[in-house]
Amino acid sequence: MTYLYAIFRHLFVYAALFILVVYFVEAQRPLLRDWFLPLPWIGYVALGVSAVIALQFGRSRLFWCCVMLAILLLIGHEKIDLSSEFSRRLPLIVLMILSYLSCVKDSGFSGHNVAVTLVKLFVVTVLSWAALTYLPALVQNHLSPMYTFANQIAPGLNAIYTPLEWLLVGLALVTCLLRFIFVTDNNHAALLLGALLVAIMPAYSGFELHSVLTLVLATSFVYAMLKDSFNMAFKDELTGVPSRRALMQYVNTLGRKYVVVMADIDHFKKFNDTYGHDVGDEVLKLVASRLNKIGGGGKAFRFGGEEFIMIFPRKTPQQALPFVEQIRQLIADYPIALREKPRPKKAPKRGTGKPNQGKTVKITASFGIAKRSSEFNQFSDIMKQADIALYTAKKAGRNCVQLAKQPE
């Protein structure tokens, strides 16, 4: 569910950006030309900044995208004298390269890897060129109906690309979309946006409009890199909730009144030993997603291992208690469906042997609550108090909440 939500959230943001850009460029062509005419360098500067950040962050794919876009812009700027056929095909080739880059991993910037990537990009370029040159002859008989079909959809389509080129554009865009669905992050969303904007570039003649599209793309690349790096640094990789580092940063923003709740899954070692570490990981994700939904203004963090911390700013332990109780109950009541055991290599004969039925289990967690007070005003001291309360909860039989013994 969270995975689907992440896909739709990203798609919504980037699709909205794409539509906004296209609408703005369509509606404001003369205005944009006036704005960008005195700024012929702006697209290059944006790409340069994005490329430098990509270098610093080790995002080689976005770096190569910036290089490709700079070449595209340069040729659009007619700074390089090449045959018009090459200029016409270049957006398609860049599109193919973008879809290729969305399918591979960041390989970094070591001399060897840069050389290998350049060779691969060259191969993609040659293959794309060959496809654009030889495919029309192969599908000659289908070309005329394809032109008619494209004309029926929208009369202007054939003026931008030939129907065969449209097919290649579609293929490249679907590849980027599928890669984004498989690896849902900002980098892949930016690559998808990049592919979309490069695909529509031939529809907009004029260097200024290309500069606008490049500027949008370079900015989205920078945003994607910063956002993904932020997530890596401040979100726990397994559970997706804010990490210990995020907690330490958050603590600095707290005022003089707050409550710290320490949560720990009960008998988790036994659970891991019984059902395996992978199932243990799934349980951790589940518990984290419950804790993440805590009410009362509480904020959950994974502290490490099977321990979580929740902070309630501007609350007393008594005010936080009902929300913690609610979450404890939610976790305890939730039946966890265990995945079916892996099928045996040799399938039992039909009618013999019982189906490998999935089992459900339940898990509980214990909680310790402490507040900031004049006696315990350092975060580490309040944590220690919450930990003592948690230990008391464990001693009291687990699956319960204990308040630290602190002066009122």
Ligand SMILES: Nc1nc2c(ncn2[C@@H]2O[C@H](COP(=O)(O)OP(=O)(O)OP(=O)(O)O)[C@@H](O)[C@H]2O)c(=O)[nH]1
């Ligand atoms: N699957 C999984 N297990 C983890 C992870 N981090 C820590 N653990 C396990 O969590 C278990 C913690 O066990 P203990 O601290 O002994 O406590 P417990 O078994 O939960 O018992 P009580 O806390 O006393 O109820 C260890 O077996 C760790 O290996 C993780 O990321 N994934």
